[in-house]
Amino acid sequence: xxxxxxxxxKEELLQALLPDFAVGCRRTTPGNGYLEALCxxxxxxxxxxxxAFTADGLTTSDGxxxxxxxxxxxxxxxxxxxxxxxxxxxRNGVNLREEWLxxxxxxxxxxxxxxxxxxxMMGPNSPLGHGSINGTVDGDLNxxxxxxxxxxxxxxxxxxxxxxxxxxxxxxxxxxxAWLATGFTAAERSADENTDLTWxxxxxxxxxxxKQTSTD
Numbered sequence: 001x002x003x004x005x006x007x008x009x010k011e012e013l014l015q016a017l018l019p020d021f022a023v024g025c026r027r028t029t030p031g032n033g034y035l036e037a038l039c040x041x042x043x044x045x046x047x048x049x050x051x052a053f054t055a056d057g058l059t060t061s062d063g064x065x066x067x068x069x070x071x072x073x074x075x076x077x078x079x080x081x082x083x084x085x086x087x088x089x090x091r092n093g094v095n096l097r098e099e100w101l102x103x104x105x106x107x108x109x110x111x112x113x114x115x116x117x118x119x120x121m122m123g124p125n126s127p128l129g130h131g132s133i134n135g136t137v138d139g140d141l142n143x144x145x146x147x148x149x150x151x152x153x154x155x156x157x158x159x160x161x162x163x164x165x166x167x168x169x170x171x172x173x174x175x176x177x178a179w180l181a182t183g184f185t186a187a188e189r190s191a192d193e194n195t196d197l198t199w200x201x202x203x204x205x206x207x208x209x210x211k212q213t214s215t216d
Contacts, residue, residue, distance in 0.1 A: 001035060008039025016047070022201065082124045090115040100124065108147070108183050125183055147183030150197060154185060 005013050037043055048060035057067035083100040090096060091114040099112075104124035106112050111119060125148050147155070187195060 004035040005039065008036070010039050010045075013038060013045060016045075088115065088118065090118065148185065148188055150185045150188055151183055153200065 001018060002014060005011055005017070038045060044066075046060060046064050046066060048062040048064060051059045051061045053072070054065070054067065057065065057069050058072065059065050081101055082104040083097045086097065088096040090112075094114040096112055096115055096118065106120060106124040109120065109123045109126035112123075182189065188197060191197060
């Protein structure tokens with residue numbers, strides 16, 4: 001980023017675009033053409049909120065006037081929730097859309113409270129619910145881990161390959177998956193404002209977790 005913006009004569013953008021925190025995305029790949037577009041001679045980066053539209057442009061809250069534009073594209077936000085796009089009414093008049101807008105939660109990512117005939121695939125708490133589904137839909141589905149991301153992370157950190165062939169200890173044959181419990185870790189079930197549920201983004205904390213796991 002630094003080299004491209006400096007080479008393009010837009011070094012003043014570094015202060016605004018260069019993060020002062022560690023990168024936390026899964027793949028640190030650059031967006032093709034993004035920095036190049038910012039360095040284009042016809043590109044001007046304007047800060048401040050849009051105040052008003054004019055006949056041929058717009059004005060911002062800091063008084064900047066932009067004119068003679070060919071098009072104005074409004075990106076006002078995106079709905080990233082798991083809530084249905086339409087009301088779904090279950091038992092006791094519960095509206096699933098309203099409930100999931102507040103807190104998307106499903107048992108093993110398949111069923112929802114007060115919704116006896118509603119089943120989902122890749123719903124809330126599914127690993128693919130917070131990642132990319134591109135490429136996955138093209139392949140055969142063998143299994144989905146129906147827990148949270150932390151539950152999945154801990155499962156992969158200490159695999160027990162000797163348990164791949166197992167026999168259920170549940171008394172009822174209908175409870176074959178009881179060993180998954182709720183699909184959430186203990187930290188998630190008792191979380192408060194001081195609980196760090198993204199400790200794996202802290203390299204020091206991650207190293208400490210790995211060290212602790214190896215000694216337990």
